[in-house]
Amino acid sequence: MPFFYRAYELLIASDFAIPDLLPASAGAADVTITLGAIDHAPILCDTDFSHWIASPGHWLIEVRDEVRIEVREGGSVRVELAPGAEPDIANSLLLGSALSALLQQRGVLPLHASALASPDGAILVAGSSGAGKSTLQTGLARHGLPVLADDITGIVLDAGVPVAVPGFPVVRMWQETIDGFGLDASGQQRVRPDLNKFRMPVKSFRGTRQPIRTILILAPHNREDIVLEPMTSSDALYWLNRLTHRKHFYAANGMRAAHFEILTTLVRDVPVLRLWRPDTGFGVDALAARVIADLNTLQSAGAA
Numbered sequence: 150m151p152f153f154y155r156a157y158e159l160l161i162a163s164d165f166a167i168p169d170l171l172p173a174s175a176g177a178a179d180v181t182i183t184l185g186a187i188d189h190a191p192i193l194c195d196t197d198f199s200h201w202i203a204s205p206g207h208w209l210i211e212v213r214d215e216v217r218i219e220v221r222e223g224g225s226v227r228v229e230l231a232p233g234a235e236p237d238i239a240n241s242l243l244l245g246s247a248l249s250a251l252l253q254q255r256g257v258l259p260l261h262a263s264a265l266a267s268p269d270g271a272i273l274v275a276g277s278s279g280a281g282k283s284t285l286q287t288g289l290a291r292h293g294l295p296v297l298a299d300d301i302t303g304i305v306l307d308a309g310v311p312v313a314v315p316g317f318p319v320v321r322m323w324q325e326t327i328d329g330f331g332l333d334a335s336g337q338q339r340v341r342p343d344l345n346k347f348r349m350p351v352k353s354f355r356g357t358r359q360p361i362r363t364i365l366i367l368a369p370h371n372r373e374d375i376v377l378e379p380m381t382s383s384d385a386l387y388w389l390n391r392l393t394h395r396k397h398f399y400a401a402n403g404m405r406a407a408h409f410e411i412l413t414t415l416v417r418d419v420p421v422l423r424l425w426r427p428d429t430g431f432g433v434d435a436l437a438a439r440v441i442a443d444l445n446t447l448q449s450a451g452a453a
Contacts, residue, residue, distance in 0.1 A: 153178070156317045157252065157303045158358065164228075165236035168338070169244060169319040169348055171356070180251065182226040182243070184236065187219045201246065203401035208250035210242060218247045223254035241341050244317075248301060249395040253402055257314060258304040258411045259394040262364070264297035264313045265289050266355040270362030271297055271313035272444070275392045281367055281426065283322050287330055288437030295355040296320065301394050304361070304411060311361045311415050318354035321346055329433070363444060364389070364415070365424045375436060376425040377443045385421035386412060420447070 151162040154170035161170065162178035189209055201210040208220045216239045217229040226247060228239045249259040262275035263286040272294065274282050283299070290296055298316030305312055324345045327334050334347040366380065366388050380388070389412050390396060399408045415421070426436055 151175075151178075151181075154317075155356070157248075157257065157314050159255075167240055167243065168237075169240070170317045171354075180224050180226060182228065184228050184230065187217050187227055187229045189217075189219065201398075203250070203398055205403040206254060208247075208254070208398065208402070210246055210250075212242065216242065218242055220247055220250045220254065223251055223256075226251065237338075245301075246395055250398055250402075252301075252303055253395075253398055253404060253408075256305065256404075256407055258408065259301045260304055260389070261300065261392045261394040262302045263299050263320070264302040264316075264359075265294040266297050266359050267294055267362060271302075271359040272362055273302055273313065273364040274367060275364060275388070276367035277392075281369070283320060284326050284329070284433050285365075285367060285424075285426075285436060285440070286320065287322070287326065288433040289440065290351065290353065291330075291434065292437050292441060293353075294441075295353040296351045297355050297359065299351075304415070305358075306411060306414055307358070307360075309414070311411070311419055312358045313361050314358050315354075315356050318351045319348045320351055322349050361415070361419050363420045363422060365422050365440070366392075367424045367426065369428045370425045371428050372425070373427050374425075375427070375439050376423075377440065377447075378423050378425075380421045380423050382416050384423075385416045389415055389421070422447075 151164055152166050153173045153175050154161045154167060155173040156170050159179040160173055160176055161180045163182040164184045200212060206222045211217045215231050215234055218239060219227045252259045260275060262273045263282055264271050264273050274285050276282050297313055299320040301316060303314035305314060321340050327347065337347040337349055340346040340348060399405050
């Protein structure tokens with residue numbers, strides 16, 4: 150009997166357990182994940198970053214001699230494991246690259262960002278690796294904002310309005326962030342065996358979509374102040390394209406036009422703000438409180 154889960158508004162039926170996902174009642178699945186051989190020639194590659202191929206409606210990844218994952222038509226996922234390998238070795242790929250391929254095939258933009266729910270809509274926190282996304286996300290959650298998604302936020306246009314689609318109630322946190330918040334990672338799974346980054350359950354999760362209130366592009370600077378400033382349309386478009394998770398899949402999937410439509414609608418209709426924060430010596434709770442206050446001030450000024 151398969152395991153059933155809910156993520157990104159999809160009912161997922163899987164041949165094996167995926168502990169990060171939210172359990173759901175059995176039903177007619179939108180996505181099926183099955184174990185078995187994949188009828189496709191091996192991928193020849195020289196690096197860990199060139200191990201996928203794609204064409205419209207089809208995507209395949211191969212990682213060393215451990216696992217292969219194929220995604221078809223946004224609804225069928227097949228996992229082929231090396232002899233003796235356990236299914237959980239595939240979970241990191243399933244909830245990363247394979248998830249982005251699946252969402253793209255279904256017309257959902259996977260933005261490399263965290264999302265939190267607020268009374269006025271979703272707040273997305275994006276930025277380059279090391280910018281402090283998971284730290285700020287945790288700080289905002291401590292100020293009472295439920296988590297919508299971590300690492301990959303799904304974005305769709307609902308009657309032309311950009312909305313954030315909820316993911317699952319787990320956040321990925323580096324050990325230093327866990328230590329900084331006084332949390333305990335004992336018993337939690339690493340994101341990958343070679344990373345000191347863990348999957349941590351969240352206490353408050355919002356499982357319903359929200360219109361996007363704002364997108365914060367987080368970046369450190371060598372000053373002591375915290376600055377929240379609007380980005381130009383061209384800068385916002387550049388960063389949202391850059392921060393699309395696995396954006397190179399779009400060209401291979403033949404879906405550049407759909408990608409561009411969502412990006413341009415976001416830039417047109419959603420405030421995209423640059424959040425500068427000090428390199429060091431800043432308190433995350435103070436940063437989160439400042440962000441909430443500044444967003445409320447900006448919203449009030451916009452409504453005046």
